[in-house]
Amino acid sequence: MKRINTHLVITILLMLFVSASWTSSCIGMLHKVKKGETLSGIAKKYDVPMKRIIQNNSIASIDHLQIGEKLLIPLSTKPTNASEGPNGTWYEVKDRDTLYSIARKHNIEDWKKLQQINGISNPKRIKPGQTIFIPGDGDIGFALPIRTKLYVTSRYGYRNHPITGRYRLHEGIDFRAATGTQVHASKTGTVTFAAKKGGYGKAVSIQHEDDFSTVYGHLSRIYVSKGDFVKQGQVIGLTGSSGHSTGPHLHFEIRYKGKSENPARHLDLR
Ligand SMILES: [Zn+2]
Numbered sequence: 001m002k003r004i005n006t007h008l009v010i011t012i013l014l015m016l017f018v019s020a021s022w023t024s025s026c027i028g029m030l031h032k033v034k035k036g037e038t039l040s041g042i043a044k045k046y047d048v049p050m051k052r053i054i055q056n057n058s059i060a061s062i063d064h065l066q067i068g069e070k071l072l073i074p075l076s077t078k079p080t081n082a083s084e085g086p087n088g089t090w091y092e093v094k095d096r097d098t099l100y101s102i103a104r105k106h107n108i109e110d111w112k113k114l115q116q117i118n119g120i121s122n123p124k125r126i127k128p129g130q131t132i133f134i135p136g137d138g139d140i141g142f143a144l145p146i147r148t149k150l151y152v153t154s155r156y157g158y159r160n161h162p163i164t165g166r167y168r169l170h171e172g173i174d175f176r177a178a179t180g181t182q183v184h185a186s187k188t189g190t191v192t193f194a195a196k197k198g199g200y201g202k203a204v205s206i207q208h209e210d211d212f213s214t215v216y217g218h219l220s221r222i223y224v225s226k227g228d229f230v231k232q233g234q235v236i237g238l239t240g241s242s243g244h245s246t247g248p249h250l251h252f253e254i255r256y257k258g259k260s261e262n263p264a265r266h267l268d269l270r
Contacts, residue, residue, distance in 0.1 A: 107142075206236075
């Protein structure tokens with residue numbers, strides 16, 4: 001009987017805690033984490049977006065829930081499209097996506113982490129429209145540097161240079177853009193270069209965390225200076241056709257430890 005009483009007291013205390021910490025019209029319940037449970041599994045069980053559970057609980061690590069840890073489960077609707085949260089992002093699976101490609105796009109080194117966090121038993125069976133939780137602090141991954149309709153005029157890879165005719169690596173991706181189109185920082189970082197640079201014309205380089213950097217070439221205007229801290233999405237300049245260029249476009253590079261990578265692996269070009 002004593003044990004039951006203790007349980008009763010704890011339950012009442014928890015209910016008080018829930019009602020006290022609960023805001024406005026939300027209705028929720030408590031879930032005690034059992035061995036082998038994942039956050040995504042719990043979210044699925046209650047049909048609640050994982051993001052909502054994370055928002056309503058101070059979870060130390062979403063990879064490893066503590067057995068016995070009590071989670072406040074808010075009762076709510078499913079997540080709409082991909083949206084940002086304080087501890088990560090929701091991503092909606094598109095055609096031809098794989099966990100590997102999604103991980104690459106969000107700079108997550110090990111795609112198995114996504115599998116584990118989302119409780120996916122068979123990684124080959126992810127479906128378009130399915131939402132996947134991407135852990136991070138909101139500013140993860142690279143955002144598109146231009147926000148006008150995308151038109152890729154030259155992809156990353158070996159090509160004959162349109163001006164010199166020489167066969168060499170095109171180290172970035174070219175987006176057609178009318179002169180004066182705003183150029184946004186693809187990721188938060190520090191400006192390491194903001195001036196004219198040979199074939200690049202007026203160019204900006206930004207150093208990001210984790211040894212990644214981005215380069216923006218052929219600009220008509222530069223709005224930042226070396227040493228500036230820029231936030232993801234911040235306008236850093238305007239497109240143009242400066243340097244070796246056959247027409248107004250943005251040349252955009254993503255580099256890892258100085259070596260160029262295919263930006264298409266990091267950007268959502270569809
Ligand atoms: Zn280019």
